[in-house]
Amino acid sequence: MYSIGKKKRSFVSESVKHLFIWLILGFSLFPLYMVFNISFKDNTQFYNQPWLPTLPLNFENWAKGWDNIGQTIANSIFLSVSATAMALAFGISAAYFFARCKMPGWKIFWAIFMILMLMPGVANLIPLFSLLKNLNLLNTYFALIILGTSGGQVVTIYILRNFIEEIPKDLFESAQMDGAGHLQQILHIVIPFSGSIISTLAILRFIFEWNSFILPLVVLRDETRLPMAVKLYQIEGAYVQQWGPMMASYAIASIPLILLFLFTMQFFIKGLSSGAVKG
């Protein structure tokens, strides 16, 4: 008798937990639902029935949305991929230096990076802008890529150094015996052994770059070069509100990251859950 009562109570308490989570989840995902829902409505349908999907589905909203931001999605992909790749390439080699080569001066170099960890770069924006202007880099992708690369250095180096230090030393030593240089050691030992943390860092870096908004807003002038974020911000205020196409463009802007996430879900959740990325 007692055990049945206990089972029942545990079933009820489990259900309460699930209910709580689904409620919060419902609120969290509600905006996303509304974006997809409204993206298929014309304005009349939206005013009459904002909550539920209505027929006919207006697929031309998505075509208009694509006209609005299709180009900028390509721009964003180019910018994010380049900045992520460069940030990781430089970050990995610097982390290798700190983990494996205790060359004279390394402590000073390390301090140069770690001080930045404590320095919030809030006052930097204005001098950065004038620096780019003096270097003649305003309105170039190069400026954004190089800034994304340099901005990604400190955390990448900090996290990767720990991982590289944990790779067994014998591996590096035997590679050196075989005459492998630094570059070979990075390519054949560091990258294969810290692959999962590198992919986590890459995904986080990519998301960061994909979301980057203020820098491209002040650096880029050309309408055709804008990344997705700046373009969305501009069209939001610019036209008479056509909610359907607007929501379709929001949905389109989210799709690349959703795809990325579907393919890299394990890395992502494992990396964040292990707490390795706490910084």
Added chain:
Amino acid sequence: MVKEKFSNNIQRISKDWRAYLFVLPSLLLVLVFSYFPAYSAIYHSFYDWNGADIEKFIGLDNFRRAFTDGVLGRSFIVILILVLANFVKMVPSIAVSVVIHRLKRENWQYLYRVLFVIPMIIPGIVWLLIWKFFFDPTFGILNKVLEVTGVMSLLQWIDSLAGWGLFVEGVDPAWLSTPQLIVPALIIWGFPWVGVVGVLIYLAGLSSIGTEVYEAAEIDGIGWFRKFLNIELPLIMTQVRLNAALMIINTLKSYGLVLVLLGVSGGPAGAGMVPGLYMFRKAFVDQEAGYACAIGLLIFALILVLTWINNKYMRVDH
């Protein structure tokens, strides 16, 4: 000794100078794009500078001006309110992670982790623009939700007692264009405020609690809240403190949120103006880059002081 070490170093460098090539690119990048701008910001904060041709040394005038600038003063109050609100907004993440952790079946735990990651992969700008649309008085979803759920009538009832004149029957509150409603709107946005990075990090902290601890607690008849206070909270306190520190720093730095929701003037009457946005506006709209640098340094100094306090008095120990 010193001499010996020195010649040792020379030997090492000449033998393996190539190693430096691996740190050099990163080093150059941060020197040029982090250290130089920081130096330049300090330097220019003492100048009357328009970002281009005018550059005149004026000593501490920018800072004096900042301390008497009413708009800046109010912007610090706004950001203070937002920081305090963000403390409250940390609660749902903690609650969600604790509830997920308490689930008995691991596959459910995994599924929920995946589902809670979804909001994170929506670009930040899209998230903000959706909420901007939600806040729209006539078409926005927020007012409709408040009406459907009856919260609106509650607000109208409270208003009729308090006499704010903000929630009146038959009039849709305009969240982003009524000065008194702007700060509440900046707090409400993002409801239910579950940050996925937070949830995953808390879950990592909680994962060290074995089921036997819970079973023991159940035998002792400890209620769910006592379980939270005595078992779970102490274990995630490190993460909570870390997240709180990061949250404060990020809130003080942030202004993209206000820029997107309210525009560069911080909304009507500048009611949503935050220090970062004021700096941005001074530099890029009003061409007062020198003053903007000084404002940036004040925000920087504030963050530095808070970081120091955090390190000194909130030592994370197990």
